[in-house]
Amino acid sequence: LDGDGKADRREVLLTGFGVQDSHLFPHQFTRAPFGWFWLAQGAFNSGKVTSSKGEVTDFPSTRMARFRPDGSFFEPTSVGPCNIWGLVLTGEGEAFIQEANDYGYPVMPFHEYGLYPGCADRLAKSYQPPFPVQAPDFKMGGTGLSGLALSDVGVWPKGFDGVMYVANPITSKVNAIRQHREGSGYRLEHLDDFITCDDPFFRPIAMTMGPDGCLYVIDWYNKIISHNEVARNHPDRDKQSGRIWRIKPKGFVPQPVPDYTKLSSADLVARLGSKVTADAHLAWQTLADRRPEEGTTAALSAIVEDASASAARRIQALWVLAEHGQKVGPLAERLLADPNRNVRREAVNALRHFGAWSPHFEALAKLSADPDGEVRAAAIKALGESSA
Template sequence: GIGNEKLRPYQQFMPNRHKFRVGGTGISGLAFADDTSGSYPEEFRDVAFLANPITSTINCVKIVRNLDGTITAEHLPDLLKSKDDWFRPVNIEFGPDGCLYIADWYNKIVSHNEVATTHPDRDKTHGRIWRIRHKSQKPRSIPNLYKASNKDLVTHLQSPSHWQKRAAAFQIADRQAKELVPTLTKLVTNTSVEKTARIHTLWALEGLDAYDQKTITTLLTDKDGDIRREAVRALETFKLSPDETAALLSPLITDKNVMVRSQIIRTLEFRGKANNKTIDILVSFCHPAAPNNNMGGGYEQNFERYLARRALERYPSELKAYLATAEAAKHPEEKRVWAQQALGKQAAGSFAQQWKTLSKKPLDKDTLVIVSGRSGDQSVQKLVQPYFANPKNAKHIAQIALKHAADAYAPAVGYPLAETAMTLVRSGKKEDIILGLQLARTYRITHLCPEFAKLISAAKDETLKREIIASLSHLPKGFAMQFLALVNDASNSKNVRIDALSALVQAQGDQSVLTVQKFLADHPADQSAIINALGNTTQGNHVLLILVASKKLTTADIPLAVAERINHLYKNDPAAKHIHQQVTAAHKKQLDKDVARIAKLEQQFATKSGNPTTGKILFSGMCLTCHVVGEEGNGIGPALDGSAKRDTNHLLTAIINPDAAAENAYILYRVIESSGIITEGLKSKQDKRGVSIAQQGGAITFIAKRTVKDQHHVGSSSFMPTGLISSMPDNTVIDILTYIRSLK
């Protein structure tokens, strides 16, 4: 879907098809040489031409979808590589003459989010269109098909030009040239005619609504899978009865061509009418989830079950009636269970029957989502309780639930998952206890907090103590004494005491000011860590505001991110405004120094190369926590492949001042929970269940909607922090630049 969103929660994304990358962060056009002759020669068959404005190239990738669903791909040499850095291909198309046309944006600046929209280097008046002809091509006359006779349109359907075929098919349909039906029928079934000519002829027959059962039956049994697929698709257009449709499609449900099988499901979905026979076909595609999502097996199985359930959602009354028939009972129980999910919420008795099948296998995402959807029913909770409380299942359940929280969360699913969490906590094993705490925290199972508080006295490990504190911080007010004891216990690590102090402030609010003040005085070396920790909660930000107002802290002690939170939370407080103004002014002063440094660094880089090996080490530790290059990195931010083509000034600007041209998709997002916890990062997903926030390093935090008090983008601030290289010496920056400019 748009924005890489799933069309349904249970949809599987297609896995990576190959390991190579063509470079750059975005492709702006795709074209294939589809003409059978007179255009690019046979060596370019199945070659995707890719317009790559980042690297100023036209890339070539030969790609073939095999019958079993696997994909064969090969990265070929580029068709075009320009020495002109302003060459920015943003669209690409083969014309009627069989030549390749390229729309060239012609701009020094490579993308809209590299520098500010007001940057003087942005060219807003020039542009070019290029035409590339293969040396073997001969000039081709372009017919005016508006003036062609109906009889001649049949000839144009057989032209080697893909454009002529398509235009002729459209003309026949627009003119409703029904006298051509006998000729078109002979043409479409003639196996000696080139495949794409036959497919366009079928399109013309569809446009004329010229259905002939003998013709369609012939096409459905054709040796060519693409012909069979198009014949299956055409059945939707011809609007046959469900009985007729089922009779034609039933022999194809085990077709070896995966595209034919998936088209059967789509045709039945979009036909808009169903009966027991067509529903039976759809249920046959309700496969169990595959153990993997690999192309050529697992992905196709998962994709077909997704399409089948989506199609069945269109026919709830027909599906419900079908499931009560003897024909339905012939399908394996697991297929019927998956089909039943298309009905949405069902009675507990229906779920009880499904659970007999679901509980026989290890929990997977789909089963968890099913249980979650029914968990509001107390009889369902009671039914699944033994499974979720079973120590043999607990670890696996927790891992699945944590991995898929954004898809499976519902408030009531916390009850069966609470059984899992407590089973893990009671095990006494550190790693299991931590897993149980994380499970309860992610699903906001706060009624277990009193049980978790009992773990503090016996906990010796720093990691375990921090996990306990993190869990209790979602319901902090009842545990102030425990937090205070952890703060005052000098045997605890610095991190444990700071975490406990922040949680104490959540619990006590302004009453904790003196405790915080004393802790700061006793631990001056940890002041920065303490302030940052307090800045992660609403209560902590108010305590910091009080301490600055009472001059126990200065505005210079407050980081910009914390100052922005204080200003947002207490925007009507003059002291908050003062802090924000002072901190922002200091930040701008430093930023101005950094921006002024760009010219110096640019000059040094032009005359002296750095050490790319050193640069790569620094780049990997600093940049790949968010960005990706090739197969390395976390992929939260844009890919940096193709940075060799980026202007040095623009590149330095993007690093030093990312807020200057932050793209909407990469604006910092803030979520404030009712407990006071503040989470900031990149919004990766949001729906009725909650919001997922991606953070540096690749971690994604799911926050349930019911706990969210406020959420918003943080002005125009980029997710990428400013000041990354403020303290770096020039030589170090040059090393990083040298490596970045090596990324093809």
């Protein structure tokens, strides 16, 4: 509040998380569309999470969860896999997670309420089919895949853009995977390693694409990486060093990063759909945090309706409108026939989270036969939660 860049107060929103294993505490905190925050928990922790309203939710073993920013609602949203140390949200709202132990899931789509085989299979519901192996033909090596980052298309050079980079601290590498859309899923292509290092202390444990267009890699910088094989008090355990690497293509000029809170709403609207995904996401989030303005609402509505705008720009404008509490029902329903599957899915999600159900029930019901599996799943979840 005093502008010094440090927190002025602390407020407890959620309590009761398991603390049985310190390297599996809640992590991957990510702001998601429609007023949610996501997080993940590791395999050996189990707790009973109490919301700010006093509601208690069982939260055992590895899984994803979502909560409201005020802590008023908390809900587990997956069963498994086995440690989720990587999460990516794209500009068009697709989400990808990672299974750490190299069981064939170095990257996979995240579907709410899905069953991801691994450490929590005992908690599966009878109606949950297991998510299929994504990499049946190759292994990454090691048992601690620890981060994901998707390079921006149109920002990084060809051959390096649109690539999912995988932090692999066990092998001291950053691996690379290209996803090829096939049917309602992806085929993974194992590319040459992006980074190799002969320094045994190099341990990439997390990555993200920054709003400047560069890749940032957190390097734990430790000779010993595992918590199992070597005593906690071993003298080779370095508890002081650590590095952050910024990686950019040769000749690339990083995009200037503003203070988004000081940009005008018009400037933020202009950044929606930016090819630098982190830039676009920060613009969406900053707009969503502001009070709705008549001129901004009109501009956002026009973007959503503009078929010539990029899918990412239209989707992010819809996210802001929905989080502002605007009546997005008629607008979202018109998007249900859009040729872009991600636009259709996010329109369904807007109706699911903020829509008035009865006028749109019939339109949603038609999407139960949509050619895209993710759109069908979103429609079925929405219909199942409706009161129509």
